[in-house]
Amino acid sequence: xxxxxxxxxxxxxxxxxxxxxxxxxxxxxxxxxxxxxxxxxxxxxxxxxxxxxxxxxxxxxxxxxxxxxxxxxxxxxxxxxxxxxxxxxxxxxxxxxxxxxxxxxxxxxxxxxxxxxxxxxxxxxxxxxxxxxxxxxxxxxxxxxxxxxxxxxxxxxxxxxxxxxxxxxxxxxxxxxxxxxxxxxxxxxxxxxxxxxxxxxxxxxxxxxxxxxxxxxxxxxxxxxxxxxxxxxxxxxxxxxxxxxxxxxxxxxxxxxxxxxxxxxxxxxxxxxxxxxxxxxxxxxxxxxxxxxxxxxxxxxxxxxxxxxxxxxxxxxxxxxxxxxxxxxxxxxxxxxxxxxxxxxxxxxxxxxxxxxxxxxxxxxxxxxxxxxxxxxxxxxxxxxxxx
Numbered sequence: 404x405x406x407x408x409x410x411x412x413x414x415x416x417x418x419x420x421x422x423x424x425x426x427x428x429x430x431x432x433x434x435x436x437x438x439x440x441x442x443x444x445x446x447x448x449x450x451x452x453x454x455x456x457x458x459x460x461x462x463x464x465x466x467x468x469x470x471x472x473x474x475x476x477x478x479x480x481x482x483x484x485x486x487x488x489x490x491x492x493x494x495x496x497x498x499x500x501x502x503x504x505x506x507x508x509x510x511x512x513x514x515x516x517x518x519x520x521x522x523x524x525x526x527x528x529x530x531x532x533x534x535x536x537x538x539x540x541x542x543x544x545x546x547x548x549x550x551x552x553x554x555x556x557x558x559x560x561x562x563x564x565x566x567x568x569x570x571x572x573x574x575x576x577x578x579x580x581x582x583x584x585x586x587x588x589x590x591x592x593x594x595x596x597x598x599x600x601x602x603x604x605x606x607x608x609x610x611x612x613x614x615x616x617x618x619x620x621x622x623x624x625x626x627x628x629x630x631x632x633x634x635x636x637x638x639x640x641x642x643x644x645x646x647x648x649x650x651x652x653x654x655x656x657x658x659x660x661x662x663x664x665x666x667x668x669x670x671x672x673x674x675x676x677x678x679x680x681x682x683x684x685x686x687x688x689x690x691x692x693x694x695x696x697x698x699x700x701x702x703x704x705x706x707x708x709x710x711x712x713x714x715x716x717x718x719x720x721x722x723x724x725x726x727x728x729x730x731x732x733x734x735x736x737x738x739x740x741x742x743x744x745x746x747x748x749x750x751x752x753x754x755x756x757x758x759x760x761x762x763x764x765x766x767x768x769x770x771x772x773x774x775x776x777x778x779x780x781x782x783x784x785x786x787x788x789x790x791x
Contacts, residue, residue, distance in 0.1 A: 443502060462516075643669065667686060
């Protein structure tokens with residue numbers, strides 16, 4: 404081939420390639436900076452499957468969605484969102500160490516996770532002192548946020564759900580006498596039980612047995628349940644965790660206790676599968692698939708594309724919403740400074756996510772509805788929504 408023809412051919416080919424490149428759809432601009440967010444969740448131990456794994460799945464879903472679109476645009480600049488995930492092992496000391504590592508070594512600008520109140524409360528102290536925003540996806544104890552500016556939560560608080568279940572027992576179940584069995588070593592269980600008792604009695608009922616125990620994997624509840632059986636209670640409130648409640652309902656039914664079981668938002672779908680004794684029981688949740696918002700359809704499409712398993716776990720939805728609430732606050736402020744993020748979260752007003760609509764009114768505690776479920780043929784089934 405002659406040199407000038409070879410040169411012409413190369414020039415033509417180069418021009419053709421440039422033309423085709425210009426006609427192709429533009430890819431999202433690559434982010435030039437990082438937005439570091441820490442996740443603290445129980446990734447080992449008994450809460451891994453019910454709490455930890457779904458939290459990580461929800462976090463990855465939200466982050467991948469943003470990054471696949473070119474990153475989070477903040478003040479005219481795009482940021483790649485980077486997750487830093489730590490196991491809290493259902494241990495307060497481990498959780499505090501994880502929070503300190505994420506803040507001081509990984510330089511995260513916000514923390515999300517810590518579903519259990521016994522973990523969330525000490526972690527909230529670390530985050531507050533470091534002026535790093537923290538969003539708990541499930542902690543309902545008032546102490547998690549009380550007196551703190553940088554701490555927020557996704558769920559309703561214990562006084563609300565305790566009062567909701569007491570009122571439900573009185574008005575919906577027509578119960579005059581109620582019993583309570585709770586783990587006195589847990590702030591969540593203890594505080595929720597006290598709220599329930601006060602609200603039930605204010606509604607005109609009588610708590611005829613108020614029984615406690617101390618967490619023990621080999622615990623038998625015979626003595627407490629005997630007193631409950633003798634009390635004549637027609638409702639038994641069990642605001643306890645997944646490792647205790649199945650054994651409690653089994654032992655109660657084996658003893659012939661016919662009271663209706665009612666629970667708290669610590670109850671899980673997987674826990675209920677462990678025993679037929681849950682049949683007919685009621686418990687509150689923040690979200691079920693029957694709750695539909697403007698965000699439901701896009702979320703379900705995304706969840707399906709990412710290969711999510713059915714049914715969708717509540718913690719996947721709550722964590723996904725927590726991240727998008729955080730993203731909205733950051734974009735609203737136009738900067739990634741933790742203090743600015745806190746300001747954005749505290750002035751969110753009404754926010755509608757997949758799990759429903761919430762509103763922050765001067766604190767980190769959202770005002771939101773509770774969904775009541777009933778166990779029917781072994782399956783948690785939508786019963787009703789109770790508004791605040």
